[in-house]
Amino acid sequence: MNQAESDNAAYHWGMVIDLDRCTGCGACVVACQAENNVPTVGETLCSQGREMQWIRIERYWEGQYPEVRARFIPLLCQHCDNAPCEPVCPVYASYHTSEGLNGQVYNRCVGTRYCANNCPFSARVFNFFEPEWPEPLNNQLSPDLTVRSKGVMEKCTFCIQRIRRGKEDAKLEGRPVRDEDIVPACAQTCAPGAIVFGNMADPESRAFRLARSKRRFRLLEDLGTEPSVIYLKGGGREDD
Amino acid sequence: MTERQESKQSVKEMNAAMLSSMEAPSRGWLVLAAALGAVVGWGAYAWGLQLVNGLGVAGINRPVMWGFYIINFVFWVGMSHSGTMVSAILRLTNANWRRPILRGAEAMTVFTITVAAMFPLIHLGRSWKLHYFIPFPNTLGLWPNFRSPLLWDIMAINTYIIGSSLFLYLGMLPDLAVVRDRKQGLAKTIYSILAMGWRGTAREWRVYHKASTLMAALIIPVAVSVHSIVSWDFAMTLVPGWHSTIFAPYFVIGAIFSGIAAVVTLILILRRAFQLEEFLTPGHMDNMGKVLLVVSLLWSYFYFAEVLTTWYGHKPIEWAVFTFTGDAYGFLLGLMVVGNTCITIPALCFRRVRRSGPAMLFISIFVNIGMFTERFLIVVPPLAHRNVPFMWGTYAPTWVELSITAAAFAGFGLLYVLFSRFMPIVAISDVHEGEALRSHHRLGRRTVSTMTEEG
Amino acid sequence: MAAGGVLSSCTRDAGQLIPLLIPPDDGSVPGLAQFYASTCLQCPAGCGIHVRVFEGRAKKIEGNPDHPVNRGRLCARGQAALQELYHPDRIQQPFGRREREGPAEPETWASATDRIASRFRELSTRAAGNVLLYTPPLQGIRLELFNKLAVAVRAEHIQDDALNTLVHLTAAREVVGTSASTDYGLAEAQFVLSLGADILETFQSPVRFAEAYGRMRRDRPTVRGLFIYAGPRMSQTAACADEWLPLKPGTEGVLAAGIARYLIENRLYDPASVVAWGLDLESQFKVLNRFDVARVAEMTDLPETRVLRVSRDFGRFRPAVAMAGDGPAAHTNGLDTVQLSHLLNILSGAMGQEARVDRRVHPGSPVPSSVTEMQTAIRRMEQGEILAALFMDVNPLLTLPASLGFRKALAEVPFIISLNTLPNEMTERADIVLPSPSTLERFQDVYPVVRPTGFQLGLAQPVVSPLYEMPSPEDVLIEIVRKVTGNPRESSHLSRLKDRVAATVTDPRTGLENEKWFRALQQGGLWEEQDEGTLASPIMKSPVPAPRLPRFSGTEQQFPFILHLYVSPMLLDGRSAALPWLQEAPDPMTTVQWNSWVEVNPGTAAQLGLVHGDWVEVESPVASIALPVVVFPAIRPDVVAIPKGQGGERGDRYSRGRGANPMVLVSTETDPENDLPAWGATRVRLQKVPSRGSLITSGDPSGSYRGELIGL
Numbered sequence A: 001m002n003q004a005e006s007d008n009a010a011y012h013w014g015m016v017i018d019l020d021r022c023t024g025c026g027a028c029v030v031a032c033q034a035e036n037n038v039p040t041v042g043e044t045l046c047s048q049g050r051e052m053q054w055i056r057i058e059r060y061w062e063g064q065y066p067e068v069r070a071r072f073i074p075l076l077c078q079h080c081d082n083a084p085c086e087p088v089c090p091v092y093a094s095y096h097t098s099e100g101l102n103g104q105v106y107n108r109c110v111g112t113r114y115c116a117n118n119c120p121f122s123a124r125v126f127n128f129f130e131p132e133w134p135e136p137l138n139n140q141l142s143p144d145l146t147v148r149s150k151g152v153m154e155k156c157t158f159c160i161q162r163i164r165r166g167k168e169d170a171k172l173e174g175r176p177v178r179d180e181d182i183v184p185a186c187a188q189t190c191a192p193g194a195i196v197f198g199n200m201a202d203p204e205s206r207a208f209r210l211a212r213s214k215r216r217f218r219l220l221e222d223l224g225t226e227p228s229v230i231y232l233k234g235g236g237r238e239d240d
Numbered sequence B: 001m002t003e004r005q006e007s008k009q010s011v012k013e014m015n016a017a018m019l020s021s022m023e024a025p026s027r028g029w030l031v032l033a034a035a036l037g038a039v040v041g042w043g044a045y046a047w048g049l050q051l052v053n054g055l056g057v058a059g060i061n062r063p064v065m066w067g068f069y070i071i072n073f074v075f076w077v078g079m080s081h082s083g084t085m086v087s088a089i090l091r092l093t094n095a096n097w098r099r100p101i102l103r104g105a106e107a108m109t110v111f112t113i114t115v116a117a118m119f120p121l122i123h124l125g126r127s128w129k130l131h132y133f134i135p136f137p138n139t140l141g142l143w144p145n146f147r148s149p150l151l152w153d154i155m156a157i158n159t160y161i162i163g164s165s166l167f168l169y170l171g172m173l174p175d176l177a178v179v180r181d182r183k184q185g186l187a188k189t190i191y192s193i194l195a196m197g198w199r200g201t202a203r204e205w206r207v208y209h210k211a212s213t214l215m216a217a218l219i220i221p222v223a224v225s226v227h228s229i230v231s232w233d234f235a236m237t238l239v240p241g242w243h244s245t246i247f248a249p250y251f252v253i254g255a256i257f258s259g260i261a262a263v264v265t266l267i268l269i270l271r272r273a274f275q276l277e278e279f280l281t282p283g284h285m286d287n288m289g290k291v292l293l294v295v296s297l298l299w300s301y302f303y304f305a306e307v308l309t310t311w312y313g314h315k316p317i318e319w320a321v322f323t324f325t326g327d328a329y330g331f332l333l334g335l336m337v338v339g340n341t342c343i344t345i346p347a348l349c350f351r352r353v354r355r356s357g358p359a360m361l362f363i364s365i366f367v368n369i370g371m372f373t374e375r376f377l378i379v380v381p382p383l384a385h386r387n388v389p390f391m392w393g394t395y396a397p398t399w400v401e402l403s404i405t406a407a408a409f410a411g412f413g414l415l416y417v418l419f420s421r422f423m424p425i426v427a428i429s430d431v432h433e434g435e436a437l438r439s440h441h442r443l444g445r446r447t448v449s450t451m452t453e454e455g
Numbered sequence C: 001m002a003a004g005g006v007l008s009s010c011t012r013d014a015g016q017l018i019p020l021l022i023p024p025d026d027g028s029v030p031g032l033a034q035f036y037a038s039t040c041l042q043c044p045a046g047c048g049i050h051v052r053v054f055e056g057r058a059k060k061i062e063g064n065p066d067h068p069v070n071r072g073r074l075c076a077r078g079q080a081a082l083q084e085l086y087h088p089d090r091i092q093q094p095f096g097r098r099e100r101e102g103p104a105e106p107e108t109w110a111s112a113t114d115r116i117a118s119r120f121r122e123l124s125t126r127a128a129g130n131v132l133l134y135t136p137p138l139q140g141i142r143l144e145l146f147n148k149l150a151v152a153v154r155a156e157h158i159q160d161d162a163l164n165t166l167v168h169l170t171a172a173r174e175v176v177g178t179s180a181s182t183d184y185g186l187a188e189a190q191f192v193l194s195l196g197a198d199i200l201e202t203f204q205s206p207v208r209f210a211e212a213y214g215r216m217r218r219d220r221p222t223v224r225g226l227f228i229y230a231g232p233r234m235s236q237t238a239a240c241a242d243e244w245l246p247l248k249p250g251t252e253g254v255l256a257a258g259i260a261r262y263l264i265e266n267r268l269y270d271p272a273s274v275v276a277w278g279l280d281l282e283s284q285f286k287v288l289n290r291f292d293v294a295r296v297a298e299m300t301d302l303p304e305t306r307v308l309r310v311s312r313d314f315g316r317f318r319p320a321v322a323m324a325g326d327g328p329a330a331h332t333n334g335l336d337t338v339q340l341s342h343l344l345n346i347l348s349g350a351m352g353q354e355a356r357v358d359r360r361v362h363p364g365s366p367v368p369s370s371v372t373e374m375q376t377a378i379r380r381m382e383q384g385e386i387l388a389a390l391f392m393d394v395n396p397l398l399t400l401p402a403s404l405g406f407r408k409a410l411a412e413v414p415f416i417i418s419l420n421t422l423p424n425e426m427t428e429r430a431d432i433v434l435p436s437p438s439t440l441e442r443f444q445d446v447y448p449v450v451r452p453t454g455f456q457l458g459l460a461q462p463v464v465s466p467l468y469e470m471p472s473p474e475d476v477l478i479e480i481v482r483k484v485t486g487n488p489r490e491s492s493h494l495s496r497l498k499d500r501v502a503a504t505v506t507d508p509r510t511g512l513e514n515e516k517w518f519r520a521l522q523q524g525g526l527w528e529e530q531d532e533g534t535l536a537s538p539i540m541k542s543p544v545p546a547p548r549l550p551r552f553s554g555t556e557q558q559f560p561f562i563l564h565l566y567v568s569p570m571l572l573d574g575r576s577a578a579l580p581w582l583q584e585a586p587d588p589m590t591t592v593q594w595n596s597w598v599e600v601n602p603g604t605a606a607q608l609g610l611v612h613g614d615w616v617e618v619e620s621p622v623a624s625i626a627l628p629v630v631v632f633p634a635i636r637p638d639v640v641a642i643p644k645g646q647g648g649e650r651g652d653r654y655s656r657g658r659g660a661n662p663m664v665l666v667s668t669e670t671d672p673e674n675d676l677p678a679w680g681a682t683r684v685r686l687q688k689v690p691s692r693g694s695l696i697t698s699g700d701p702s703g704s705y706r707g708e709l710i711g712l
């Protein structure tokens, strides 16, 4: 561990998503697109599986009419501690940060798409074409992060620009990062408060406490990828 | 080496026959070369379009991020196991019937692996950043990631290209000298350089034999490792249907299978094209057919073992992949099993089939159709049905991928056609050596040929 | 590794930068983001927003955490409002057409407003009612100005209620004596019964309700509120419910009546509330006596056990809240259903507590036009009595039932003016097209449809310097009024707005008027922290009448399916269809992108030989459209559902020619006794037709049934 890493060991970013709160509304999907310069691709490319959204709401059906249920689960990069997308990347474009993030270096990526195959969550999206923002839509592009070019892999970063901003603000004010300082765009907009982001290395953080819930589970846990996203099971009548 | 008079033909005659392909190009040759060149050009155009517009012009998508380029890659690497490996094994085991086919097979390896090596490059989203794979000191202080099977791949493929090229070249040295002696002017200069001053002295032959044996011994593990590593591109992942310990030997067998089938196809074509019936006899076909039969049995066994464990284990996601393969790609599945097992095994049990040119041509081509299909079925369905069912999908190649695939076949053909024109396609010295070891004895009214074993 | 730096290199240490020699006049500081408070105008909910502005460009819209409507949260539409501002097809300047549907030629503001004013003046001197003003239901300054213009040119003003709030306003007036939307305090409830109210997606104030829903579910350590949804189709809201009751369309009121009867019979009501609201239990019971559990079960087509359970639970849990939504409200008996939902709240004691009807008078409360008014206006258009019409922020060609005959009537109007930000059916037909600034470039006073107690007014303000120079619609109206009346002293929009802010209930904490204005700018509105408490003087019209049975257009033999139309969670009634983020965002229930579709029960689909993605002709007694089929496991077999929002023919590049507009299928059924629209009362039949294109879903149709593979 180098100096920078030991400085940072105080942070391990994680997320708790409460499926009992999530209403499947999709606001997080659009918020993420707005925050992270994620392009739309249009009807044709959507039909070919080339959407670029970094978070999606999966809707599963269970049972048959009339005893049918729909379940929503927001799916984004799980920032696996043991991320299978990382070792397979031949150029270290997919790498692990000392704060528990799965980082993606766009400039380094050569576009083998190996990481995407090895991500069991299908969380990674690929720039099959150069993204387009017809003028003046490009005015909306955030200067906090790049626009990715064709041939490059991308995915949820846990809004790394917000993490950095939160840490820098705290540093300027000479104080440690507070729990509420860093809120990713998806969590910020989520009306029922289904998404809670926080520092899992801090036992006082809300995310840490929620993650201890009896309802906790992680997706595809048996694969051993150690996701940093913890889900809380959705309800259902308790007297059923 | 001494030449015996028992040889059926004079040395000169034999040389002339074996080097007939290097005569002035015929019209047919020119037409063929031009046609193949046109297909390659079309493929290059398709690739150019992909470079300019992005990989979206191919059929890949989420979840099927790998498609025809990787299928081609695996297929062509498999084909490359034909030559060098076959030739090395035959050399090491002193199978004397090998001699006329060695050169063709070895050249085939070099060309197939060259074609194969193009595919990872075409496959990249940013082909122009290929140098990021190369370990060189740079301002970023970054090395490539040696943990990635893709990096192993790059290294294995490079090793194999270098190794098999050397193998081919080494074997050609004496023949290049023969060609040199027959040429005039500029051509003579070029072949002189290529022949590296070969004179055919006893010492040279001794060193040559040692080197050949050594190369043959070395190239086998390389060949095995290459296809093992290719298999690990898949097996090292978490993808259900890929993550399997059997993959390395299964891939190697598959590679040998498609390689040998390709050699058979090639021999039959060469035999016809250059009137080499004299040297490539039904006996050779018979031998190759037996090898093919064994490998087909092995491949079928591996496939059975793989399917059996999936079925018996019935792990939900693996089974979902399997049933999906049956539902969506049932025809391809059938095609593969028919091509690789159902036709091949029963047919090759018959000596008459093995000795029949048309039958062998049909079987060998069918095996490679089956093997191409097998590669498709390995790459696509597991990706299409990965762990998260909401993101399941399908894949079909676009005209760009099909064009580039066609260009790969044409490119291979073109390289071969050029090679046969400029290089000795039959291993002359090896054949002479074989002839030398063969003596004809009269037994009553029949002449029986016997072989003396090499020392 | 320095890779993190590649991803983000934003620092906010402005102290090191060289200060601007000549500061830019938009107040932006290079390298430093600024936040402006404003109000989302994408729907009538009026959520508070903060817009992140960087070097003069709006970059991101975020919820205003201090705003009492949405508490810092936003829906997908609110997020996407940026794309309206920067939409590539925005109308940038006034246009005029010499002939209908002819080419649009650029025109100056002066000449455009001159032409409008002189035409209006000339027509109004001839006779009253020559001019039609057509807008959504308006409030505040906009209403004031339209009233002024209507008086000045003796015009008729139609306030087209595309989202159908009129039923709710009428029901509230009938039951508790005030025409206002109800604010449901879900967070405190233990039991919530939604009668087709899609509170989490489109109903009235979805962000407010969804935020409260989250707290209802999981903010209380020992209580998890229960949520039951009754309706013929599982909406996104219904998908979140603990139990979905797939009842027959239009029988939601029957269920409510049954529950009410059960509560009275079993003395499960709140006696204090009954007394406080003056409910005569005896006569109420008499009115509802027919609706015993068995009969309700039969009428609604629900199992008796489930009717019984929901009735018992509604009596058992406290607080228990009931609400009726737009689906049931769109039947011929819609008013009954909404009224009965209020009755349930009175019985449970939630009325005035968790179900708060705002009784304060707000400046210019909305008065949507009745069906008769709309029909009359359309008839007059058709008969050539309307000689000029001004349309603002509406698209009746898309949102009105085609059977009302609006399209034909419009062709008879010789002079059409359309005011809009983006091109649509109306702007493409208008003789004069006036652009409006996007919602992020203009001032507006906003009165959220559901107002928390203590809320005064919401303020929308420009957050960037306008992309294209143009006056606000208010200033355009003022200009027209000035020119029509010849009175140059009409005060400007901004000064009116300041007056309005100054006139809001005085907040004890503020002294100076100006300070209030700045506070409104800073907060994006004015509200008081203090909760106003419960409502004054509860009175109600007792008893609430029994539900009538719904009527439908078309016979069951000829048209076997009831057409269930719903407002798209992403595109609403089409007003958000121009925004690519929303077109590409998968519909929550079907995950369809960039298209519209018809939902068919799997059993029905099997009978008709339909599979996912097949195309059908949906035929009603009045028209037919072709749509791809989504085999939808959570819809009644006798119902087919189509989302509104698509089917625009002439608009911007993203919505044009996409999907089909189901409003063409709707027969104009009404509730004639109450003069209310009933646009959910049409029957249809399906006919398989050859495919006309592909249906895109973000989720794999077969994988969508395999949630068990990821442990769901």
Ligand SMILES: Nc1nc2c(c(=O)[nH]1)N[C@H]1C(S)=C(S)[C@@H](COP(=O)(O)OP(=O)(O)OC[C@H]3O[C@@H](n4cnc5c(=O)[nH]c(N)nc54)[C@H](O)[C@@H]3O)O[C@H]1N2
Binding pocket: C018, C019, C020, C021, C022, C023
């Ligand atoms: N390819 C290429 N590159 C070059 C050169 C070249 O010839 N070719 N020339 C080089 C030379 S000689 C130079 S001087 C540099 C110039 O490079 P820069 O110094 O980057 O010059 P400008 O592009 O003019 O950018 C000046 C910025 O300052 C802002 N600005 C304007 N007025 C003020 C003010 O009062 N205060 C502040 N804080 N900002 C203000 C403007 O909006 C603008 O964004 O470029 C160098 N780079």
Ligand code: SF4
Binding pocket: A021, A022, A023, A024, A025, A026, A027, A028, A029, A057, A074, A186, A189, A190, A191, A192, A193, A194, A195
């Ligand atoms: S914004 Fe929240 S409630 Fe809506 S889909 Fe996302 S996580 Fe679920």
Ligand code: SF4
Binding pocket: A076, A077, A078, A079, A080, A083, A084, A085, A086, A102, A118, A119, A120, A121, A122, A123, A124, A155, A225
């Ligand atoms: S979810 Fe996928 S992309 Fe994200 S860290 Fe895990 S394996 Fe990598």
Ligand code: SF4
Binding pocket: A088, A089, A090, A091, A092, A093, A094, A108, A109, A110, A111, A112, A113, A114, A115, A116, A152, A153
């Ligand atoms: S696509 Fe990019 S990030 Fe992914 S493995 Fe290849 S080079 Fe690495």
Ligand code: SF4
Binding pocket: A031, A032, A033, A035, A036, A054, A055, A076, A155, A156, A157, A158, A159, A160, A184, A185, A186, A187
């Ligand atoms: S954390 Fe940020 S990047 Fe990741 S899904 Fe949420 S908004 Fe997108």
Ligand code: SF4
Binding pocket: C040, C041, C042, C043, C044, C045, C046, C047, C070, C073, C074, C075, C076, C077, C078, C079, C205, C206, C207
């Ligand atoms: S509910 Fe309406 S006002 Fe609120 S954010 Fe969504 S669109 Fe805007």
